[in-house]
Amino acid sequence: MRNVLLLLLLVSVFSAVTVERLCAKSGQLVALQCPRSRQKPEVVWSTPRHRDIASANRTDLLVLDGELVLLRASEELQGKYSCSNGGHSATFDLSVYTDPSGDCVNVTHNQHCYAGRACTLDCPASNTPQNTAFSSRGVTWQQGGRTLSREEPYFSSVKVTDRGVFTCRRSYEFRGQVYDMTFTRELEVYQKGSPLVINCTGWISSGFDEIYWKIGESLFNSSNTARVFSSAPVVRGERMTVSLVFKAVTEEDLTSVFTCKLAALQQKSNSVNVTLAQKESLSYKAVTVTAVVIPAVMLIFVLIYIKYKVHITLFLRDTLGCHGNVSDGKRFDAFIMCYRSEQGPGLSADDTTTLQSVLEGHFGYSLCLFHRQVLPGNAVAEAVLECVEQSRVVVLVPASPDLSSEWALLSAVHEALVERQTRLVLIKTASTEKGRAEPLSETLQLLMDLGHCVTWPGSPAPSSFFWKQLRYHLPPVQESHTLSLLPQAVVL
Known part of the structure; x- marks a missing residue:
């Protein structure tokens, strides 16, 4: 008999411990979920008055897929609800209140945020319906009777003055009716110290x-x-x-x-x-060093590029092939055209020949030359304009009047060069640099302002800086031109 009484006492203790106490506001939705077993057998809900709530045919109590739902909580519905699920069981003690009192005096959910940091209030989701028959209509927030505009209030940098009591309302639609659940959130904002929360x-x-x-x-x-x-x-x-x-x-x-x-x-x-x-926090010293070193390194790279941009560009173009190779429909890479040197003797015939032969023979450029493309008897101006149209860049070479037969055409074509925004490269001589006391003609000055100027040093070697600077202003050699320079097989 003593053993039986002890067993009954232990059962009662276990029952008291496993009871979950809940509080719900009168008139609001409440959903209870029974712990699920792996076999997922049928869930049976009961009360002291009903062994099986599902068979009681009540409109205010529903059992949907093992979930017990009270559509509108009332004092009549408060009490204990038990469920059994294949060996698993649970008991819920529900109290319904109009004004918080007794066991339901502390129904406010606290949330802790820290001054100066981002903070988002979240609406509790305890005892909300999980069945898909209930469709959520979102969450609305209120504070002091004022409806907030956001679904969940967000503070990018919360202040101590933001603390207070907030109310969130979850709404659900079921069979054409809307049911609500309200929760109270009290926001606490801590200002000093190093805060931490461990869940x-x-x-x-x-x-x-x-x-x-x-x-x-x-x-x-x-x-x-x-x-x-x-x-x-x-x-x-x-x-x-x-x-x-x-x-x-x-x-x-x-x-x-x-x-x-x-x-x-x-x-x-x-x-x-x-x-x-x-x-480990990043020290102010490390931050300061980083803030100084990174801009300094960037400045050094910029200065190095400015000083060596010609060498860097040619290295990327010739060695790494970093250049656009899309055909633009042009037949020639450059059109070599002489202009009358107004402040010096200009390039000699041998220098002009050297310029053309090095560009063609050593570097592989395809050139449009006046004496090759302008045939006797043709309209000279039209032939020159056609060379301009078919060339990717125009290179103006200074020459004395007795050596240049096309310099007089410069005045006639300069308007076309300006209108078409033709890419121009002007070669000058060292004597031209020294003789700048005399003003240039309007035509030559306009073209010089539009183009890039390179100074001829006098019979430069192909490895000299002059050729690097000239090639820097010239476009890359087109592959079609490079391939045409390969030896062709002769079929006998």
Whole structure:
């Protein structure tokens, strides 16, 4: 007889421990979920007055796919609800209130944010319907009777003055009717110290009864006036979360061990130990050095490029092939055209020949030359304009009047060069640089302002800087021209 009484006492203790107490506001929606087993058998809900709620044919109590839904909570519906699910069972003690009192005096959910940081208020989702028959109509927020514009208020940099009480309303539509669930959020903003929140989450269906935080053998209480405290349990579906909140982390906390324990009477309890480590912060010295070094390195690269841009461009073009190779329909790479040198003797006939032969024979450019393309008896001006049209760039070479037969055409074609925005490269001599005291003609000055100038040093070698500078202003040699220079097989 003593053993029977002891067994009954243990059963009653287990029943008391496994009861989950809930509070709901009168007239609002409440949904209860029974822990699911892996076999997923049929869930049976019961009350002290009804062994099977599903067979009671009540319009205010619905069982949908194992979920118990109270469409509008009332004092008549408060009490204990039990469910069984293939060996798993749970009991819910529901209290319905109009004004918070008694067991439902503390129905406010606290949320902690820290001054100067981003903060988003989240609306609790405990005891919300999971069945797809309920369609969510979103969340609305209010504070002091004022409806907020955002679904979930967001503070990019929360201030102490932003703290207060917020109310969120979740709305669901079911069979043409709208049902509401309201929750109260109290925003606490901490201003000083190094804040920290550690969450501990467990599955209710795994059999534990309680989650709590402790240090050594001392438990943390839920008073948010303490520097370190444990938050109230938050249940979402089958998960329960309890947070350990540090308003400010101290040196003592870094040497302590904090334990989150999942207590269970029916099986062995589990626990997790947590230690804190100080995060290495980037020193002001490192930040200052970085802020100085990066711009300095960028400036050095810019200066190096400005000084050696000719060499860098030719290296990328010739060695790495970094240039556009799309055909533009032009027949020639450059048109060599002489102009009358007004401040010096200009290039001699041998220098002009050297210029043309090095560009063609050594570097592979395809040139349009006056004495080759302008045949006797043809309209000279039209032939010159055709060379301009078929060339990617026009190279103007200074020559004395007795050596240049096309210099007189410069005045006639310069308008066409300006209108077409033809790419121009002008070669000057060293004597031209020294004799700039005399003004240039209007035509030559206009073309010189439009083009790029390169100074002829006098019979330069192909490796000299003159050729690098000239090629820098000339376009890359087209592949079709390069291929045409390859030796051709002769068929006999």
